[in-house]
Amino acid sequence: MLTELAPRTMRLSLPLLLLLLGAWAIPGGLGDSAPLTATAPQLDDEEKYSAHMPVHLRCDACRAVAYQMGRHLAKAEAKLHTNRGHQQLSESVYTDVLDKSCSQAWQDYGVREVNQVKRLMGPGLSNGPEPHISVMITGGPWPTRLSVTCLHYLGEFGEDQIYEAHQQGQEALKALLCGGPRGACSEEVPVTRAEL
Numbered sequence: 001m002l003t004e005l006a007p008r009t010m011r012l013s014l015p016l017l018l019l020l021l022g023a024w025a026i027p028g029g030l031g032d033s034a035p036l037t038a039t040a041p042q043l044d045d046e047e048k049y050s051a052h053m054p055v056h057l058r059c060d061a062c063r064a065v066a067y068q069m070g071r072h073l074a075k076a077e078a079k080l081h082t083n084r085g086h087q088q089l090s091e092s093v094y095t096d097v098l099d100k101s102c103s104q105a106w107q108d109y110g111v112r113e114v115n116q117v118k119r120l121m122g123p124g125l126s127n128g129p130e131p132h133i134s135v136m137i138t139g140g141p142w143p144t145r146l147s148v149t150c151l152h153y154l155g156e157f158g159e160d161q162i163y164e165a166h167q168q169g170q171e172a173l174k175a176l177l178c179g180g181p182r183g184a185c186s187e188e189v190p191v192t193r194a195e196l
Contacts, residue, residue: 040135041113053145057111059185060120062178064109065102065150067124069162069177070170072101094163102150109146110138153177 046054053061073089076097080087089097109122112135119125121136154162157176165176178185 040137041111041118043111043118043137047111047118048141050141051145051148053149057118057120058149059178060125061146061149062153062184063174064120064122064125064146065153066170066174066177068104068150069098069101069153070166070173071124072097073163073166088167089163091160095159098154098159098162102147102154104147106143106146107138110136110142112136 047057073094076089076093077087080089109120109125111118112121113119120142161176162173165173177183180186
């Protein structure tokens with residue numbers, strides 16, 4: 001009986017052995033001797049202690065705010081869809097939705113360093129190819145900074161203009177909030193002394 005089980009065990013083990021040997025020979029497989037390492041971003045004093053979003057992260061923050069506003073508005077609109085088609089949100093509803101989008105927790109956002117460049121990361125922010133391994137710092141000042149940034153855009157553009165842009169699509173909303181000559185994502189954003 002024991003001799004009958006041994007050949008079956010061998011047959012099952014041989015494919016497993018070949019799979020392991022194959023993985024050993026593949027770059028990035030089990031045989032690679034280069035370990036994967038990651039370190040947390042080294043934050044400067046502005047990134048650690050400032051109440052405001054650091055200048056070099058404002059474009060990412062604006063894109064995150066545009067994404068969250070669009071997502072919250074789309075979710076509210078989905079609740080109104082009927083057989084008669086798409087209905088617009090009333091002013092009181094979209095005002096409330098936009099306020100709630102700014103007062104959310106923002107816990108899914110943080111800073112990550114990729115190729116020695118610090119970037120804000122989270123839902124709606126794609127900054128190119130993802131590294132194999134990285135460390136993202138969340139919490140701390142980032143949720144408050146994003147909430148303040150969101151409220152700033154509500155005050156600057158108003159709920160009516162933001163909802164109008166949303167109805168034209170996510171890119172139109174992003175262009176309204178982040179584009180333009182003085183927008184957070186423009187090539188040359190002037191830094192005033194008051195911001196420092």
